[in-house]
Amino acid sequence: MIHFVGAGSGAADLITIRGKNMLEAADVIIYAGSLVNPELLDYRKEGCEVHNSAYMTLEEVTDVMEKAEKEGRTTVRLHTGDSSIYGATREQIDILDKKGIMYDTCPGVSSFCGAASSLNLEYTLPSVSQSVIITRMEGRTPVPSKESIESFAAHHATMVIFLSTGMLDELARRLVSGGYEMDTPAAIVYKATWDDEKKFICTIGTLAETAKANNITKTALIIVGDVVTHASYDRSELYNPGFETEFRRASL
CATH class of the missing domain: 3.30.950.10 (Tetrapyrrole methylase, C-terminal domain)
Known part of the structure; x- marks a missing residue:
């Protein structure tokens, strides 16, 4: 399995709990070294194989994924922020689809x-x-x-x-x-x-x-x-005492 994981906005403790668990369990981590906080690699287990995608092409990245999959190992592809925003994930996923390799996505906190x-x-x-x-x-x-x-x-x-x-x-x-x-x-x-x-x-x-x-x-x-x-703005109606919701009656 390949897990695409959003690393969060920067601080290592802003990764999601699910993302941290995936990092801790990974046999192989491919991370965007030019953008991802390297402190996140501290979550990896002993013996985990790490690749910095800043020095790799798309083909080299997917070759590492395919090799790990053939060896029965779990890979985390660690992207900065949330991988759905400027993450270049679609081109990786399309290759995995062609190769019949399973994957999933773990969201992250965007920058x-x-x-x-x-x-x-x-x-x-x-x-x-x-x-x-x-x-x-x-x-x-x-x-x-x-x-x-x-x-x-x-x-x-x-x-x-x-x-x-x-x-x-x-x-x-x-x-x-x-x-x-x-x-x-x-x-x-x-x-x-x-x-x-x-x-x-x-x-x-x-x-x-x-x-x-x-x-x-x-x-x-x-x-x-x-x-x-913080320009002059109107008060939110949701918490206005004169605004009735299914949970609260209007009081004014």
Whole structure:
């Protein structure tokens, strides 16, 4: 069996209990060494075989999985955050399907959740934003034209932008082109929930200079929207004394 496990947002104790149990039982671990906290490997059992996928191709990764499966060993493929977000898991799973190798997936805490916790932030404030757009700038991996930064910015919803720290001047230009103002609140969260986490509140217009001043060049999330500075919002109706639910009668 191959277990695809989300490592969590950074801190080693933010992996799920199920994910930790799978790590402890694994005979082989293939982990994304450029992104996953190496402290997670402390959960492995003695004699566990470990591979760092930062130095491997897709074919090499799946060859290790196939070899372990033929030998009757259990493999954990450890991805950063939650493997469903920019995890490149589909291409691995398709190969396993062709080879008839069984697998399952264990969810993890995404870094966009870790970043919110670091800022004590609620992404969905009533009357401010009730949607979160998770996206990225185009790099070596293309982004479909229908998913441009400008098109998303036009909604003025909360945006969480991955994999774009080295393109902040261009990101800011495109956000403004899409409809945001230069003084729209923004945040940079570097290595959310890690011991060396850094976080900065700024604006769209000062994203690039804030990152440069603090030597942030990678491994950071960009958050954009009025929720960053806890803009004036409406009270939630769920806990309003005048709002009746199946569990509570209205008291006003």
